[in-house]
Amino acid sequence: MSIPNDAQHPSPLVNAPEATRALLARLHAESLAQESVFDLRAVPADEFRGAVADKFIALDEDKCQFVYQLLRATGARRIVEAGTSYGVSTIYLALAAAENAAALGGDAVVIGTEHEEAKADKARAYWAESGTDAVKTIDLRVGDLRETLKTGLGEIDFLLLDIWTPMALPTLKLVQPHFRPGAVIVADNPITSAKGYAELWEYIRAPGSGFTSLNVPYSNGLEMVVYYPPK
Numbered sequence: 001m002s003i004p005n006d007a008q009h010p011s012p013l014v015n016a017p018e019a020t021r022a023l024l025a026r027l028h029a030e031s032l033a034q035e036s037v038f039d040l041r042a043v044p045a046d047e048f049r050g051a052v053a054d055k056f057i058a059l060d061e062d063k064c065q066f067v068y069q070l071l072r073a074t075g076a077r078r079i080v081e082a083g084t085s086y087g088v089s090t091i092y093l094a095l096a097a098a099e100n101a102a103a104l105g106g107d108a109v110v111i112g113t114e115h116e117e118a119k120a121d122k123a124r125a126y127w128a129e130s131g132t133d134a135v136k137t138i139d140l141r142v143g144d145l146r147e148t149l150k151t152g153l154g155e156i157d158f159l160l161l162d163i164w165t166p167m168a169l170p171t172l173k174l175v176q177p178h179f180r181p182g183a184v185i186v187a188d189n190p191i192t193s194a195k196g197y198a199e200l201w202e203y204i205r206a207p208g209s210g211f212t213s214l215n216v217p218y219s220n221g222l223e224m225v226v227y228y229p230p231k
């Protein structure tokens with residue numbers, strides 16, 4: 001989007017070593033460069049997985065910064081990310097979770113999910129290069145998230161849905177029993193992917209669901225959802 005990170009509008013910088021910020025800037029730039037020559041929406045459904053198996057498709061930098069701020073504001077320490085790809089947004093999640101644990105106590109855990117082995121390997125390599133111990137909080141689960149999220153979640157503070165839309169509702173339903181009251185869910189691209197998310201919104205907006213939801217007006221939208229289990 002369009003929030004300029006210049007002298008008039010200073011960047012909402014994350015608390016991270018210079019090496020980490022430099023890596024994040026580089027990876028965001030690589031992701032954008034790929035997207036400038038690759039139109040995700042033009043790929044036929046049956047070719048989709050293969051076509052994106054070597055693409056970042058990272059969450060936009062300004063959205064990552066917003067998510068980081070949300071995590072700091074809510075003290076989130078146990079986080080699920082669907083999916084992880086090359087692990088760009090995961091670094092922001094790890095930075096916030098580690099800082100929150102240092103400030104508030106308890107353990108920080110970022111459960112990442114990725115079904116492409118090669119992407120998982122590359123994500124681990126970027127994290128090793130990141131220059132921050134915060135990445136040690138990442139528990140990357142390789143395989144289909146419909147299997148890998150079945151166990152070992154604990155109480156979850158935050159869920160990032162940065163995943164193909166058919167996976168969004170199955171993921172939410174797997175994690176929902178583990179949400180703490182006031183858990184936050186963020187879903188990317190609710191405007192451009194409105195059709196794909198139809199089932200998710202129907203579920204979230206059903207009367208008595210326990211969810212409230214609003215679109216934050218970033219480019220293509222960013223849905224912010226809050227969950228309190230109905231009494």
Ligand SMILES: C[S@@+](CC[C@H](N)C(=O)[O-])C[C@H]1O[C@@H](n2cnc3c(N)ncnc32)[C@H](O)[C@@H]1O
Pocket residue numbers: 056057058059082083084085086087088089090113114115116119143144145146162163164167
């Ligand atoms: C939009 S990308 C994630 C980008 C990442 N959050 C970032 O900002 O760097 C979505 C990822 O989800 C993965 N994925 C899709 N379906 C999946 C599934 N069923 N289980 C696990 N990972 C899946 C894809 O391989 C892809 O790498």
